[in-house]
Amino acid sequence: MAIAKLLSHLGLALRKGRPLVPASCGHRIVVADAQRRFVQIWLRTRGCRHDILNGGCTICNYWASTEPQADEMVAAMGAALDSLAFEPEMIVLSASGSFLDAWEIAPPARRRILALLRARCPKASVIIETHHNTVTPECIADCSEILGPRWTVEMGLESASRQVLRCCINKPLTPDGFLRTIEAIRMAPGLSSIANVALGAPFLSGEEIIADAVATVTWALGHGVDECVLFPMNLKPHTLTYWLHGQGLYRQPSLWVLADVLAALPAELLPRVNFAWHRVDRGQYSEWDEGIVAPMTCPNCYPRVMELLEQYLAGGSRGELAQALQRQQCPCRDQWNAAKHVDQPLGDRLLQGYERAAVTILGEDYWARHGAALREELQQLMEREGPPGLE
Numbered sequence: 001m002a003i004a005k006l007l008s009h010l011g012l013a014l015r016k017g018r019p020l021v022p023a024s025c026g027h028r029i030v031v032a033d034a035q036r037r038f039v040q041i042w043l044r045t046r047g048c049r050h051d052i053l054n055g056g057c058t059i060c061n062y063w064a065s066t067e068p069q070a071d072e073m074v075a076a077m078g079a080a081l082d083s084l085a086f087e088p089e090m091i092v093l094s095a096s097g098s099f100l101d102a103w104e105i106a107p108p109a110r111r112r113i114l115a116l117l118r119a120r121c122p123k124a125s126v127i128i129e130t131h132h133n134t135v136t137p138e139c140i141a142d143c144s145e146i147l148g149p150r151w152t153v154e155m156g157l158e159s160a161s162r163q164v165l166r167c168c169i170n171k172p173l174t175p176d177g178f179l180r181t182i183e184a185i186r187m188a189p190g191l192s193s194i195a196n197v198a199l200g201a202p203f204l205s206g207e208e209i210i211a212d213a214v215a216t217v218t219w220a221l222g223h224g225v226d227e228c229v230l231f232p233m234n235l236k237p238h239t240l241t242y243w244l245h246g247q248g249l250y251r252q253p254s255l256w257v258l259a260d261v262l263a264a265l266p267a268e269l270l271p272r273v274n275f276a277w278h279r280v281d282r283g284q285y286s287e288w289d290e291g292i293v294a295p296m297t298c299p300n301c302y303p304r305v306m307e308l309l310e311q312y313l314a315g316g317s318r319g320e321l322a323q324a325l326q327r328q329q330c331p332c333r334d335q336w337n338a339a340k341h342v343d344q345p346l347g348d349r350l351l352q353g354y355e356r357a358a359v360t361i362l363g364e365d366y367w368a369r370h371g372a373a374l375r376e377e378l379q380q381l382m383e384r385e386g387p388p389g390l391e
């Protein structure tokens with residue numbers, strides 16, 4: 001548990017001084033794509049339970065706020081729907097963590113929000129973003145009663161590797177627990193699932209990032225997940241990943257990583273593989289997003305890479321588009337390729353990063369007290385589990 005404790009202490013320390021989302025901002029329209037009739041609505045909540053209580057995942061800052069009243073959340077949903085310039089066909093509902101966590105949105109408020117949504121958008125497909133452990137049979141039945149049986153649960157899986165989840169991301173999730181949720185979803189006719197996959201966990205080399213993502217997508221789709229969404233890493237202030245980057249201990253993957261992963265996946269899986277957060281200008285900017293660094297290529301190849309990525313998302317022959325992306329060349333891609341391999345073993349990279357972060361952020365005393373236990377836990381974990389992507 002020494003690793004989980006360290007990452008939690010670091011997360012809590014790095015979140016100190018994080019600006020709260022003001023109560024005046026009850027909602028945001030994260031995406032409004034008139035062409036695809038697609039919107040993502042985010043509602044203000046007090047924050048993700050894991051974030052507030054345990055410092056959260058090393059890659060994530062989904063904001064925090066004071067706790068809104070049920071009436072405020074319902075009014076925010078109404079205001080979000082009022083603000084839409086077109087009738088959406090697909091709506092993603094997000095909170096500052098998990099929409100289905102009663103700690104974040106109490107069930108009576110959740111029911112009122114969903115009822116309002118369904119009354120205003122009777123035909124829209126609804127996707128609810130939530131942590132897998134908030135998806136219970138009771139909760140599914142409750143939502144289906146309001147939304148109808150056909151809706152989708154979107155959950156952060158990030159990686160199917162225990163090593164990556166525990167040592168790199170600090171995600172409170174095990175692959176086995178995730179699979180139990182998938183089973184519960186499959187028991188509900190009409191309900192479908194999306195697993196979000198991280199592309200760029202800290203401490204991993206470029207090669208490991210690609211291998212881990214390919215293994216995770218293959219694992220998830222092979223175990224009953226309906227769709228995977230790849231998230232190339234955006235650097236977010238108040239996260240350990242952002243801090244490591246500032247210390248030269250993390251290298252944000254180039255956007256070319258998406259091309260590498262798509263090309264490495266079997267073509268028959270691609271219709272069920274999408275991606276998000278690949279755009280610099282995805283319309284999420286707000287004052288508390290200040291400082292987010294999106295993944296890039298160089299300005300010379302960015303327009304053609306983006307065009308191919310958007311063509312991929314629009315459908316078409318995805319296998320061919322993935323190969324077309326893979327054939328693209330640019331000096332910035334050569335640089336990314338040249339930096340993908342790292343000789344230093346993952347265990348050493350982790351220990352080095354843990355020590356630097358612990359000493360700098362929590363003090364030398366912390367490392368003196370816990371360094372030996374961390375080293376031992378890490379060593380055991382490295383011996384027990386294979387390298388990410390190869391388990």
Ligand code: SF4
Pocket residue numbers: 048049050051056057060061062096097098131156171172
């Ligand atoms: S990734 Fe999910 S569980 Fe982790 S801190 Fe963010 S919202 Fe919470």
Ligand SMILES: [Zn+2]
Pocket residue numbers: 297298299300301302330331332333
């Ligand atoms: Zn380039």
